[in-house]
Amino acid sequence: MHVLITGASSGIGEAIASLYLQRGDAVTLVARRKDRLDELAATAPGRAHVIAADLADPERAPGVIEEAEAALGPLDVLVNNAGVQVMGAAHAADWTAGERSLRVNVLSPLRLTTCALPGMVARGRGCVVDIASMAALAPTPGMFFYNASKGALAAASEGLRAELAPHGVHVVTVYPGPVTSEMETAARARFAASATAARVPTGTPEALARLIADAVDRRKPRVIYPRVYALSRLLPGPTRWLVDRFTPPLRD
C-alpha cells in the first residue's frame, strides 16, 4: 500500500507515518522540515519518499501527487494532516497569518484531494483521510480562523464520502480533541491557566494513529479521539454551553 501523509515531520502526522512504515507500507512524507522527514525515511530504506513542500501554496499539490506516484506507485491513501493553528482575538486579527492558515488547512487539502481522486476513481479503490478537529464540532473561542478552516475541511470531507462510495473510494474524517504535540503545547500556552483546562482529556499521537489506520482498514467513516469527545455529536447544545462557559480567556 502507498500512503501519502502531509505534515509528517512532527506530532500526529509523524505518528501516522511511523505506523505505516512499521507495517511495511510505502510512505510519501510531505512537510517543510526536510531534515525531520529524511530522519524518518531513513528508518525504512526504499519504502519512503520525502517531498519538502510548503503547503501554504495550494499550487504545489499537483506536483506533490505526481512526484509521489512516480516514486512509489499509485496512491492508495492520502492523509491530509498538515495544519497550522492561528490563535488570538478576532478584533486584533493578523489577516495575513489567518489567510495563510486557510490555505494550509483547507485549500491545500482540497487541492491534493482533487489531484489524487481521478487516479483512485479510475482504479476503483483508495482512501482519503482528513484530519479536521474537535474545533469543527465544537468551535473554540479565540480560534477564529482555525474554527473556520476545520469546519470547512470537515464539511467537505463528510459530504465526499457518499459521493465516492459508488467508485470504491472511502473517506475518513478525523476529529482530534487535545493530543500532545507541538501545536497542542503552543495552544495551551495561549490560554490563561485554569483548573478545568488542566484536566481536559488529552490523547497521544500514537493512539490516534492506530485508530486512523483501523478506520482506513475497516472503512469506518470517522474517528473522534479521545473517545469521550464523541458525546459532542450526541449533545451539541450542552457541548456549546460547556465550551463557551469553560474555555479560559486568552493571555495577552
Ligand SMILES: NC(=O)c1ccc[n+]([C@@H]2O[C@H](COP(=O)([O-])OP(=O)(O)OC[C@H]3O[C@@H](n4cnc5c(N)ncnc54)[C@H](OP(=O)(O)O)[C@@H]3O)[C@@H](O)[C@H]2O)c1
Ligand atoms: N494536537 C492537537 O491537539 C490537534 C487537535 C485537533 C486537530 N489537530 C490537527 O492535527 C494535525 C496535525 O497537528 P499536530 O498536532 O500534529 O501539530 P504539529 O506537531 O505542529 O504538526 C503540524 C504538521 O503540519 C506541517 N505543516 C505546517 N505548516 C505547513 C506548511 N505550510 N506546509 C507543509 N506542512 C506544514 C508541519 O510540518 P513543517 O513545520 O515541517 O512544515 C507539521 O508536520 C493538524 O491539522 C491539526 O490542526 C491537532
